[in-house]
Amino acid sequence: MSAGPRRLRGRCVSTALFRDDPENCGKCNRACPGGQPCSAGFCVSSFGTEGTEPGQFTLPADVAVAPNGDIYVVEFGFDERRIQRFAADGTFDRVVLEPGDFGAIRHAAVAPNGNIYVVDADSNLVQEVFADGELGISFGGFGSEPGQFNGARGVAVTPNGTISVVDRNNHRVQRFSASGTPLAPWGGPGDGDGEFNVPEGIAVSPDGTKVYVADAGNNRIQRFNAGGALQLEWGGSPQLVGPIDLAVAPNGDVFVIELSASRLQRFSADGDPLGQLATPGSGLGQVVQPRGVAVGPDGDVYVADTRNNRVQRFDPA
Numbered sequence: 001m002s003a004g005p006r007r008l009r010g011r012c013v014s015t016a017l018f019r020d021d022p023e024n025c026g027k028c029n030r031a032c033p034g035g036q037p038c039s040a041g042f043c044v045s046s047f048g049t050e051g052t053e054p055g056q057f058t059l060p061a062d063v064a065v066a067p068n069g070d071i072y073v074v075e076f077g078f079d080e081r082r083i084q085r086f087a088a089d090g091t092f093d094r095v096v097l098e099p100g101d102f103g104a105i106r107h108a109a110v111a112p113n114g115n116i117y118v119v120d121a122d123s124n125l126v127q128e129v130f131a132d133g134e135l136g137i138s139f140g141g142f143g144s145e146p147g148q149f150n151g152a153r154g155v156a157v158t159p160n161g162t163i164s165v166v167d168r169n170n171h172r173v174q175r176f177s178a179s180g181t182p183l184a185p186w187g188g189p190g191d192g193d194g195e196f197n198v199p200e201g202i203a204v205s206p207d208g209t210k211v212y213v214a215d216a217g218n219n220r221i222q223r224f225n226a227g228g229a230l231q232l233e234w235g236g237s238p239q240l241v242g243p244i245d246l247a248v249a250p251n252g253d254v255f256v257i258e259l260s261a262s263r264l265q266r267f268s269a270d271g272d273p274l275g276q277l278a279t280p281g282s283g284l285g286q287v288v289q290p291r292g293v294a295v296g297p298d299g300d301v302y303v304a305d306t307r308n309n310r311v312q313r314f315d316p317a
Contacts, residue, residue: 026317039285040266040275042301042314046284047090048073050309052080055092060304062245062292063311066110066131069296072096073304073311074108074118081105083118083129088296090313096133107201107245107292111157111178119165124149126165126176139180144170147182154201154245158208158226166213171196173213173228186228191218194230201245205252210269212254214243221246221256221271234271249295257293257303264293264303264314277314278303284312 023031025038032043048057058077065071069088075081083097083105096116097105103122110116115136116129124143128136140149151168158164161178172187173196187196197217204211210231211224220235221243235243242260249255252269255277264278264287278287292304301314 030317032315032317037284038317039314040277041317042277043317044277044285044312044314045090046305046310046312047086048310052077054084054095055086057309057311059306060292060309060311061105061306062107063294063302063304064108064110064116065294065296065302066114067112067297068114069298070131071294071296071302071311072108072110072116074105074292076105083108083116086311088298088300090311094133096131097129102127106152107154109155109157109163111161111163112159113161117155117157117163119152119155121152124152126152126155126163126180137180139176139182140165146185147174147176149174151198153199154203154214156202156204156211158204159206160208162208162226164202164204164211166199166202168198168200171199173199173202173211173224175228184228186224193233194222194224194228196222201243201257203246203248203254205248205269206250210248212246212248214246214256216242216244216259219243221254221267223269223271232271234267239273240265244290245292247293247295247301249299249301250297251299255293255295255301257287257290259289259291262287262289264290264301277301278312282308287312 026041058080061076062074071086085093102120106121107119125140127138153168154166163176171189174185175183200216201214222233223231244259245257254267262280266274287305288307
Protein backbone atom coordinates (compact mmCIF):
# COMPACT_ATOMS: atom_id res chain seq x y z
CA MET A 1 0.00 0.00 0.00
CA SER A 2 1.37 3.43 -0.93
CA ALA A 3 2.72 5.59 1.91
CA GLY A 4 1.90 8.79 0.02
CA PRO A 5 -0.98 11.14 0.72
CA ARG A 6 -4.57 9.88 0.45
CA ARG A 7 -7.60 11.87 -0.69
CA LEU A 8 -10.47 11.85 1.81
CA ARG A 9 -13.68 13.63 0.80
CA GLY A 10 -11.76 16.04 -1.42
CA ARG A 11 -8.98 16.66 1.10
CA CYS A 12 -5.49 15.21 1.22
CA VAL A 13 -4.39 13.45 4.38
CA SER A 14 -0.64 13.15 4.94
CA THR A 15 1.87 13.18 7.74
CA ALA A 16 3.82 15.84 5.77
CA LEU A 17 1.51 18.79 6.42
CA PHE A 18 3.70 21.59 5.11
CA ARG A 19 6.04 20.34 2.42
CA ASP A 20 8.05 23.12 0.77
CA ASP A 21 9.20 21.25 -2.34
CA PRO A 22 7.73 23.05 -5.41
CA GLU A 23 7.29 19.66 -7.10
CA ASN A 24 5.58 18.15 -4.05
CA CYS A 25 3.91 21.10 -2.30
CA GLY A 26 1.48 20.84 0.58
CA LYS A 27 -0.66 17.98 1.79
CA CYS A 28 -1.39 16.69 -1.72
CA ASN A 29 2.21 16.73 -2.98
CA ARG A 30 1.05 19.07 -5.74
CA ALA A 31 3.47 20.47 -8.29
CA CYS A 32 3.29 24.28 -8.20
CA PRO A 33 2.58 25.66 -11.71
CA GLY A 34 5.19 27.51 -13.73
CA GLY A 35 8.03 26.84 -11.32
CA GLN A 36 6.38 28.79 -8.49
CA PRO A 37 8.00 28.30 -5.09
CA CYS A 38 6.21 26.49 -2.28
CA SER A 39 6.00 28.09 1.17
CA ALA A 40 4.47 26.25 4.14
CA GLY A 41 2.24 24.27 1.81
CA PHE A 42 1.20 27.19 -0.42
CA CYS A 43 2.25 27.84 -4.03
CA VAL A 44 3.41 31.47 -4.29
CA SER A 45 2.98 33.88 -7.20
CA SER A 46 2.65 37.66 -7.57
CA PHE A 47 1.28 40.40 -9.81
CA GLY A 48 2.05 44.07 -10.22
CA THR A 49 5.24 46.11 -10.42
CA GLU A 50 6.22 49.56 -9.21
CA GLY A 51 4.68 52.35 -11.27
CA THR A 52 1.63 54.49 -11.90
CA GLU A 53 0.17 52.80 -14.98
CA PRO A 54 -2.95 50.63 -14.67
CA GLY A 55 -1.95 47.32 -13.13
CA GLN A 56 1.09 48.84 -11.43
CA PHE A 57 1.35 49.89 -7.79
CA THR A 58 2.66 52.77 -5.70
CA LEU A 59 2.73 51.44 -2.12
CA PRO A 60 -0.22 49.04 -2.04
CA ALA A 61 -1.70 49.35 1.44
CA ASP A 62 -4.53 46.83 1.49
CA VAL A 63 -6.23 44.13 -0.51
CA ALA A 64 -9.84 42.93 -0.40
CA VAL A 65 -11.55 40.07 -2.21
CA ALA A 66 -15.17 40.07 -3.39
CA PRO A 67 -17.46 37.04 -3.15
CA ASN A 68 -17.01 36.49 -6.91
CA GLY A 69 -13.21 36.41 -6.53
CA ASP A 70 -12.46 39.92 -7.83
CA ILE A 71 -9.47 41.53 -6.07
CA TYR A 72 -9.42 45.18 -5.00
CA VAL A 73 -6.04 46.75 -4.23
CA VAL A 74 -5.74 50.01 -2.26
CA GLU A 75 -2.73 52.27 -2.92
CA PHE A 76 -1.58 55.08 -0.66
CA GLY A 77 1.40 56.41 -2.63
CA PHE A 78 1.75 60.20 -2.65
CA ASP A 79 0.15 60.62 -6.09
CA GLU A 80 -1.57 57.28 -6.65
CA ARG A 81 -4.16 57.05 -3.89
CA ARG A 82 -6.51 54.84 -5.84
CA ILE A 83 -8.25 51.46 -5.89
CA GLN A 84 -7.70 49.01 -8.74
CA ARG A 85 -9.64 45.85 -9.50
CA PHE A 86 -8.09 42.61 -10.77
CA ALA A 87 -9.35 39.17 -11.72
CA ALA A 88 -8.51 36.30 -9.40
CA ASP A 89 -5.47 35.44 -11.53
CA GLY A 90 -4.09 38.98 -11.19
CA THR A 91 -5.21 40.28 -14.58
CA PHE A 92 -5.93 44.03 -14.43
CA ASP A 93 -9.59 44.94 -14.86
CA ARG A 94 -10.16 48.64 -14.11
CA VAL A 95 -9.43 51.57 -11.80
CA VAL A 96 -12.42 51.81 -9.46
CA LEU A 97 -11.39 55.00 -7.62
CA GLU A 98 -9.11 57.55 -9.25
CA PRO A 99 -6.39 59.57 -7.47
CA GLY A 100 -7.88 62.63 -5.84
CA ASP A 101 -11.21 61.04 -5.00
CA PHE A 102 -10.07 60.58 -1.38
CA GLY A 103 -7.26 61.49 0.98
CA ALA A 104 -5.25 58.77 2.70
CA ILE A 105 -7.01 55.56 1.66
CA ARG A 106 -5.73 52.86 3.99
CA HIS A 107 -8.17 49.95 4.19
CA ALA A 108 -11.06 48.38 2.31
CA ALA A 109 -13.49 45.50 2.70
CA VAL A 110 -16.06 43.97 0.36
CA ALA A 111 -19.56 43.25 1.65
CA PRO A 112 -21.50 40.09 0.73
CA ASN A 113 -23.48 42.15 -1.80
CA GLY A 114 -20.25 43.19 -3.57
CA ASN A 115 -20.18 46.80 -2.35
CA ILE A 116 -16.80 48.10 -1.14
CA TYR A 117 -16.24 50.02 2.09
CA VAL A 118 -13.19 52.27 1.95
CA VAL A 119 -11.51 53.93 4.94
CA ASP A 120 -10.22 57.47 4.36
CA ALA A 121 -7.79 58.01 7.24
CA ASP A 122 -7.34 61.73 6.51
CA SER A 123 -11.02 62.63 6.93
CA ASN A 124 -11.88 59.75 9.30
CA LEU A 125 -14.68 58.68 6.98
CA VAL A 126 -15.91 55.33 5.72
CA GLN A 127 -17.18 55.52 2.15
CA GLU A 128 -19.35 52.96 0.42
CA VAL A 129 -18.34 52.37 -3.20
CA PHE A 130 -20.30 50.32 -5.71
CA ALA A 131 -18.51 47.89 -8.01
CA ASP A 132 -18.87 50.35 -10.92
CA GLY A 133 -17.10 53.09 -8.94
CA GLU A 134 -20.20 55.08 -8.03
CA LEU A 135 -20.35 56.34 -4.44
CA GLY A 136 -22.92 55.31 -1.85
CA ILE A 137 -23.30 56.35 1.77
CA SER A 138 -20.48 57.71 3.94
CA PHE A 139 -20.25 57.99 7.70
CA GLY A 140 -17.84 58.97 10.46
CA GLY A 141 -15.89 62.16 11.01
CA PHE A 142 -13.24 63.19 13.52
CA GLY A 143 -13.95 62.89 17.24
CA SER A 144 -14.48 60.54 20.13
CA GLU A 145 -18.27 60.39 20.26
CA PRO A 146 -20.13 57.28 19.06
CA GLY A 147 -19.87 57.11 15.28
CA GLN A 148 -16.76 59.31 15.15
CA PHE A 149 -13.12 58.27 14.62
CA ASN A 150 -9.67 59.37 15.62
CA GLY A 151 -7.56 57.41 13.17
CA ALA A 152 -9.99 55.12 11.32
CA ARG A 153 -8.18 51.98 10.20
CA GLY A 154 -9.32 48.42 9.47
CA VAL A 155 -12.82 47.61 8.29
CA ALA A 156 -14.76 44.34 8.04
CA VAL A 157 -18.30 43.43 7.02
CA THR A 158 -20.27 40.55 8.54
CA PRO A 159 -22.59 38.28 6.53
CA ASN A 160 -25.62 40.26 7.79
CA GLY A 161 -24.11 43.56 6.56
CA THR A 162 -22.91 44.96 9.89
CA ILE A 163 -19.77 47.07 9.40
CA SER A 164 -16.99 47.01 12.01
CA VAL A 165 -14.29 49.70 11.95
CA VAL A 166 -11.10 49.98 14.01
CA ASP A 167 -10.90 53.38 15.74
CA ARG A 168 -7.14 53.39 16.26
CA ASN A 169 -6.41 56.38 18.48
CA ASN A 170 -9.64 55.99 20.45
CA HIS A 171 -8.47 52.41 21.09
CA ARG A 172 -11.78 50.79 20.25
CA VAL A 173 -13.88 49.01 17.65
CA GLN A 174 -17.05 50.62 16.38
CA ARG A 175 -19.93 48.86 14.68
CA PHE A 176 -22.44 50.30 12.22
CA SER A 177 -25.55 49.06 10.51
CA ALA A 178 -25.53 48.66 6.74
CA SER A 179 -27.05 52.16 6.55
CA GLY A 180 -24.22 53.69 8.64
CA THR A 181 -26.08 53.99 11.95
CA PRO A 182 -23.70 53.65 14.94
CA LEU A 183 -24.16 50.57 17.10
CA ALA A 184 -22.51 49.67 20.41
CA PRO A 185 -18.68 50.09 20.38
CA TRP A 186 -16.28 48.07 22.49
CA GLY A 187 -12.74 48.37 23.81
CA GLY A 188 -10.77 51.17 25.44
CA PRO A 189 -7.11 51.99 26.05
CA GLY A 190 -4.92 49.53 27.92
CA ASP A 191 -3.37 46.08 27.84
CA GLY A 192 -6.02 44.20 29.80
CA ASP A 193 -8.62 41.78 28.47
CA GLY A 194 -10.67 43.44 25.77
CA GLU A 195 -8.55 46.62 25.82
CA PHE A 196 -6.45 47.95 22.96
CA ASN A 197 -3.24 49.84 22.30
CA VAL A 198 -3.45 51.41 18.82
CA PRO A 199 -5.34 48.55 17.13
CA GLU A 200 -5.05 48.34 13.36
CA GLY A 201 -6.74 45.46 11.56
CA ILE A 202 -10.02 43.57 11.93
CA ALA A 203 -11.50 40.45 10.36
CA VAL A 204 -14.69 38.43 10.74
CA SER A 205 -15.15 34.68 10.45
CA PRO A 206 -17.23 33.48 7.48
CA ASP A 207 -20.24 32.77 9.70
CA GLY A 208 -19.97 36.16 11.46
CA THR A 209 -19.68 34.72 14.97
CA LYS A 210 -16.01 35.56 15.59
CA VAL A 211 -14.34 38.97 15.28
CA TYR A 212 -10.54 39.16 15.32
CA VAL A 213 -8.67 42.41 16.07
CA ALA A 214 -4.96 43.06 15.45
CA ASP A 215 -4.02 44.80 18.70
CA ALA A 216 -0.76 46.17 17.27
CA GLY A 217 0.61 48.05 20.28
CA ASN A 218 0.05 45.03 22.52
CA ASN A 219 1.55 42.61 19.96
CA ARG A 220 -1.45 40.32 20.11
CA ILE A 221 -4.65 39.15 18.44
CA GLN A 222 -7.90 39.32 20.39
CA ARG A 223 -10.99 37.34 19.40
CA PHE A 224 -14.49 38.51 20.28
CA ASN A 225 -18.00 37.30 19.60
CA ALA A 226 -20.26 39.33 17.33
CA GLY A 227 -21.40 41.46 20.25
CA GLY A 228 -17.88 42.39 21.41
CA ALA A 229 -17.42 39.93 24.31
CA LEU A 230 -13.82 38.70 24.53
CA GLN A 231 -13.36 35.01 23.79
CA LEU A 232 -9.58 34.56 23.76
CA GLU A 233 -6.25 36.17 22.82
CA TRP A 234 -2.82 35.09 21.66
CA GLY A 235 0.55 36.54 20.74
CA GLY A 236 3.04 38.70 22.56
CA SER A 237 6.55 39.39 21.31
CA PRO A 238 8.37 37.58 19.70
CA GLN A 239 5.45 35.44 18.44
CA LEU A 240 3.77 38.59 17.11
CA VAL A 241 5.51 41.92 16.53
CA GLY A 242 3.24 44.77 15.47
CA PRO A 243 0.42 42.78 13.83
CA ILE A 244 -1.23 45.25 11.45
CA ASP A 245 -3.83 43.24 9.54
CA LEU A 246 -5.44 39.82 9.44
CA ALA A 247 -7.91 37.75 7.45
CA VAL A 248 -9.95 34.61 8.03
CA ALA A 249 -10.06 31.74 5.55
CA PRO A 250 -13.21 29.75 4.67
CA ASN A 251 -11.97 26.93 6.93
CA GLY A 252 -11.50 29.33 9.88
CA ASP A 253 -7.69 29.66 9.76
CA VAL A 254 -6.39 33.16 10.55
CA PHE A 255 -3.63 34.82 8.52
CA VAL A 256 -1.76 37.65 10.25
CA ILE A 257 0.49 40.29 8.67
CA GLU A 258 3.21 41.95 10.77
CA LEU A 259 4.50 45.31 9.55
CA SER A 260 7.52 45.55 11.85
CA ALA A 261 8.63 41.93 11.43
CA SER A 262 7.78 41.75 7.69
CA ARG A 263 6.16 38.36 7.79
CA LEU A 264 2.91 36.44 7.27
CA GLN A 265 1.83 33.83 9.78
CA ARG A 266 -1.01 31.33 9.84
CA PHE A 267 -2.95 30.34 12.97
CA SER A 268 -5.93 28.20 13.81
CA ALA A 269 -9.15 29.89 14.89
CA ASP A 270 -7.98 29.38 18.50
CA GLY A 271 -4.52 30.86 17.93
CA ASP A 272 -2.47 27.71 17.46
CA PRO A 273 0.51 28.44 15.14
CA LEU A 274 0.26 26.62 11.80
CA GLY A 275 3.26 27.96 9.93
CA GLN A 276 5.01 31.04 8.59
CA LEU A 277 4.28 31.73 4.93
CA ALA A 278 6.39 34.84 4.30
CA THR A 279 9.63 36.22 5.73
CA PRO A 280 11.54 39.49 5.09
CA GLY A 281 12.95 40.00 1.60
CA SER A 282 12.11 40.66 -2.03
CA GLY A 283 11.76 37.16 -3.48
CA LEU A 284 8.52 35.24 -3.86
CA GLY A 285 7.36 34.22 -0.39
CA GLN A 286 9.17 37.25 1.06
CA VAL A 287 7.71 40.66 1.99
CA VAL A 288 8.88 44.12 3.05
CA GLN A 289 6.62 46.06 5.41
CA PRO A 290 3.37 44.46 4.23
CA ARG A 291 0.17 46.22 5.29
CA GLY A 292 -2.79 44.19 4.10
CA VAL A 293 -4.00 40.61 3.74
CA ALA A 294 -7.21 39.01 2.46
CA VAL A 295 -8.47 35.52 1.71
CA GLY A 296 -10.56 34.68 -1.33
CA PRO A 297 -13.59 32.36 -1.43
CA ASP A 298 -11.37 29.51 -2.67
CA GLY A 299 -8.84 29.91 0.16
CA ASP A 300 -6.18 31.80 -1.80
CA VAL A 301 -4.36 34.32 0.42
CA TYR A 302 -3.46 37.75 -1.01
CA VAL A 303 -0.89 40.05 0.59
CA ALA A 304 -0.31 43.75 -0.11
CA ASP A 305 3.50 43.59 -0.18
CA THR A 306 3.81 47.34 0.29
CA ARG A 307 7.49 48.15 -0.14
CA ASN A 308 7.93 45.60 -2.93
CA ASN A 309 5.01 47.26 -4.79
CA ARG A 310 3.20 44.05 -5.62
CA VAL A 311 0.51 41.66 -4.46
CA GLN A 312 1.51 38.11 -3.62
CA ARG A 313 -0.88 35.17 -3.85
CA PHE A 314 -0.49 32.09 -1.67
CA ASP A 315 -2.46 29.23 -3.20
CA PRO A 316 -3.06 26.29 -0.82
CA ALA A 317 -1.62 23.16 -2.38
